[in-house]
Structure formats: structure tokens, C-alpha cells
Amino acid sequence: MTLRAASVLWSLIIIVGAVIGLYATFVAIVAIPALQNQVVYLNKVTLTWFQDVSVPEQWGFLRNQVTPFTLETVDGESLHAWHILPLGFYQRHEDALTREPAGIAHDITDRLCFQLLRDDPDSLLVLYFHGAAGTLGSGWRPPSYRAMSAASPEKIHTIAIDYRGFGSSSGSPSEDGLLVDATTLADFALNTIGIAASRIVIFGQSLGTAVGISLTHRLATMPEPTLFNGMVLVAPFADVELLTATYRVVGTIPILDPVARFPKLLTLLNSFIISKWASKDKLAAFVRHVEHLGQKRQTYHITIIHAEDDYDVPWAHSEKVFGHAVNATSATGTSFADTERYKSQFGQLLGAGGRIVEWKAERGLIREEITKYGLHDRIMSYPVVSMAVARAFQSIVQDVS
Numbered sequence: 001m002t003l004r005a006a007s008v009l010w011s012l013i014i015i016v017g018a019v020i021g022l023y024a025t026f027v028a029i030v031a032i033p034a035l036q037n038q039v040v041y042l043n044k045v046t047l048t049w050f051q052d053v054s055v056p057e058q059w060g061f062l063r064n065q066v067t068p069f070t071l072e073t074v075d076g077e078s079l080h081a082w083h084i085l086p087l088g089f090y091q092r093h094e095d096a097l098t099r100e101p102a103g104i105a106h107d108i109t110d111r112l113c114f115q116l117l118r119d120d121p122d123s124l125l126v127l128y129f130h131g132a133a134g135t136l137g138s139g140w141r142p143p144s145y146r147a148m149s150a151a152s153p154e155k156i157h158t159i160a161i162d163y164r165g166f167g168s169s170s171g172s173p174s175e176d177g178l179l180v181d182a183t184t185l186a187d188f189a190l191n192t193i194g195i196a197a198s199r200i201v202i203f204g205q206s207l208g209t210a211v212g213i214s215l216t217h218r219l220a221t222m223p224e225p226t227l228f229n230g231m232v233l234v235a236p237f238a239d240v241e242l243l244t245a246t247y248r249v250v251g252t253i254p255i256l257d258p259v260a261r262f263p264k265l266l267t268l269l270n271s272f273i274i275s276k277w278a279s280k281d282k283l284a285a286f287v288r289h290v291e292h293l294g295q296k297r298q299t300y301h302i303t304i305i306h307a308e309d310d311y312d313v314p315w316a317h318s319e320k321v322f323g324h325a326v327n328a329t330s331a332t333g334t335s336f337a338d339t340e341r342y343k344s345q346f347g348q349l350l351g352a353g354g355r356i357v358e359w360k361a362e363r364g365l366i367r368e369e370i371t372k373y374g375l376h377d378r379i380m381s382y383p384v385v386s387m388a389v390a391r392a393f394q395s396i397v398q399d400v401s
């Protein structure tokens with residue numbers, strides 16, 4: 001065999017190998033819905049093995065600073081939840097709190113944390129939606145609960161849930177199911193605690209941003225709209241379609257990058273993926289809807305935060321989400337090129353601190369913060385998030401109508 005023939009043969013083997021590899025990935029993902037869900041939700045990757053989410057002290061919380069409880073959904077699932085008290089507030093009630101029995105609350109309404117939150121007219125509440133994989137206690141989530149209230153430790157309570165199929169919650173995840181779960185949490189806050197939507201901020205990270213956006217959109221578009229005071233989205237993705245093209249397993253392996261090089265193949269692949277999570281479109285639809293509600297007050301406050309060194313979900317996703325939201329603020333729209341021009345003219349450059357741009361519309365504000373550092377998860381525990389939550393609450397709006 002000549003050298004030339006050998007190299008042609010090798011090329012052929014590589015091509016055939018690559019095609020088979022591609023095909024295997026493709027088939028594995030599309031053919032097995034459970035595996036598909038694993039790619040999107042990773043809910044079986046617990047990350048808190050040998051730890052018990054009904055004992056929050058394991059993550060360094062004080063006795064009864066976090067109260068585990070369950071929420072029942074309308075479709076019969078039971079969701080594990082945490083009510084996390086801010087430290088200043090905890091300190092004020094420390095004696096009474098430490099005297100209470102600890103552990104999972106069978107009836108949360110009997111517990112002091114619930115009663116104190118319900119009866120305090122100054123209290124504020126973050127509804128927290130975590131990302132894919134793990135549980136309420138995984139990774140950077142526990143420190144991020146502390147970050148929620150860091151800028152206002154007297155007032156800001158947090159309630160977080162494990163979605164269906166995650167941790168000790170029942171069921172298995174789906175796009176519709178997670179929206180039911182989020183709605184269950186919102187209903188608990190609004191109707192069982194009885195806290196006004198104007199004292200609630202939605203926080204989401206990664207997958208949680210899609211859940212938070214879906215919830216916000218759903219409640220705003222009801223015949224009797226409910227509008228939360230604000231929304232903080234950390235490391236959002238534009239939609240699953242773009243996510244599959246750019247997602248990196250464990251932050252390093254761009255698993256579908258070979259497929260993504262063939263746009264038609266990627267479109268085909270995406271057509272098999274059940275979960276769409278069209279965040280950019282839903283957020284735009286929410287903004288468009290609220291702009292048309294014609295209420296004479298600011299009614300949305302959206303902060304998008306993304307780190308440049310996020311290797312799981314590239315920050316280009318946030319640029320897309322921001323662009324779509326901005327475009328939805330006016331009837332005529334704003335092209336992405338105009339948005340880019342606006343950014344370079346009015347954006348604030350903070351050097352190693354990243355950059356910020358704010359878009360003020362008739363009825364609301366959309367803010368984008370791109371930090372240089374923070375990775376995908378760690379950033380949730382950073383001051384930039386504490387500040388964003390505080391700012392979202394401070395936007396509590398004088399009703400001028």
C-alpha cells in the first residue's frame with residue numbers, strides 16, 4: 001500500500017468512526033426519553049449522597065434557621081422545600097426558634113418561621129428555583145441562600161423547592177411538571193402565607209431561570225394578573241435548542257458540538273427533545289404583555305447576571321435573552337444591532353468587575369450584568385447577586401395610578 005493510499009484509508013476510518021460516534025450520541029439522546037431528561041434535568045445526579053435534606057444543619061445552618069417542609073401539588077406530587085430565615089431576623093427570634101423542635105415540619109403553618117413571616121408586614125420573600133442536578137443542599141446552593149438576604153438580613157426570607165424527581169420530592173421532571181411545582185410554591189406564598197406579590201422576588205439559576213420565567217409569564221398572563229416585584233436570573237439559557245448546541249458536560253466536554261456543526265442535524269435533534277424551555281421567547285412575551293397591560297406603574301424589574309468564565313452555559317445566552325427582552329419593550333422592537341450600540345454608549349464598564357447595562361422601558365427595567373468571574377454556580381453566592389436581589393426589592397414601586 002502506498003503512503004497516499006494509507007492516508008486516504010485512515011481518513012476514511014476517521015470519518016466513518018466520527019459518523020458512528022455522532023449517530024450513537026444522537027440515537028442515545030433522542031431514543032431514550034429518560035436519558036433525554038437526564039441531559040436536561042440531571043435529577044438523578046444527587047450530589048448530596050449520604051446527606052439528608054431534612055437536616056439542614058448538615059450544611060452549616062443554625063438550629064431552625066432552615067425549616068424543611070413539603071408542598072403538595074395539584075397533580076399529587078409532594079415537593080421537598082426549605083424555608084430559610086435571614087440572620088438578622090433569626091437573631092431577633094433566636095430564643096424562641098432554638099426552643100422549637102427541629103426537623104421536617106409536618107404542618108409548616110404551626111411553625112414559628114411561618115408565623116413570623118406571615119405576621120411581619122416588613123418581611124420580603126425570595127422564591128428560589130435551583131438549577132439542574134442535585135438537591136436543595138448541593139454545591140453552591142447553601143451559600144447562595146445566605147447571599148439572597150445578605151444585603152438586608154433583617155427582612156429577606158427565602159423559600160426553595162426541590163422540583164419533582166429531585167432529592168426527596170416525588171415524581172419525575174418534565175417541563176409542564178416543573179411549572180406546576182413553581183406554581184405550587186407561588187400559590188403557597190401568595191395564598192397560604194398571604195404575602196403580596198409586590199414583596200416577592202423570583203430568583204432562578206440556570207434551569208431555575210427557565211422555571212422562574214415560565215412562572216412569571218404564566219401568572220402575569222392570567223385573567224387576574226399577578227406581578228412579582230422583580231426577577232433575578234443567574235446564568236440563564238436562551239432555550240434548550242441553543243443549550244444543546246453549546247452545553248458542556250462538567251463544564252468541559254461540548255457533548256453536542258460535533259452535531260452543532262451541522263445545523264440541519266441539530267434542528268432534527270432538537271425536534272426530538274421534549275423540553276423546550278423557550279426562555280428568551282417567554283421572557284419577551286412577558287415583557288410585551290406587561291407593557292400592554294397599561295398599568296400606570298413600573299411592573300417588572302429583571303436582572304440578568306452571567307459570568308464570562310461560565311463554561312457550562314456560555315454567557316452569549318444572556319446576551320440573547322437580554323436582546324429579546326429589550327426588543328419586546330416597544331411595539332416596533334429594537335434590533336440587536338441597536339441594542340449593541342446602546343450598550344456601548346450607555347453601558348457601565350467596571351474593569352475586572354465586568355460590565356452593566358440598564359434598559360429602562362415604559363413599565364419596567366431590564367438590567368444585564370456580565371461579570372468576568374463567577375463560573376456557573378459559584379456566582380450565586382457572590383455579592384453581585386445579593387445586590388441584585390436587594391435592588392429588585394427596592395424597586396417596590398409607588399403606585400401612581
Ligand SMILES: *[C@@H]1O[C@H](CO)[C@@H](O)[C@H](O)[C@H]1NC(C)=O
Nearest residue numbers: 324327328330331332333334
Ligand atoms: C422584535 O420585536 C418586533 C416587534 O414586536 C417583532 O416583530 C420581532 O419579531 C422581534 N424580533 C425578535 C428577534 O424577536
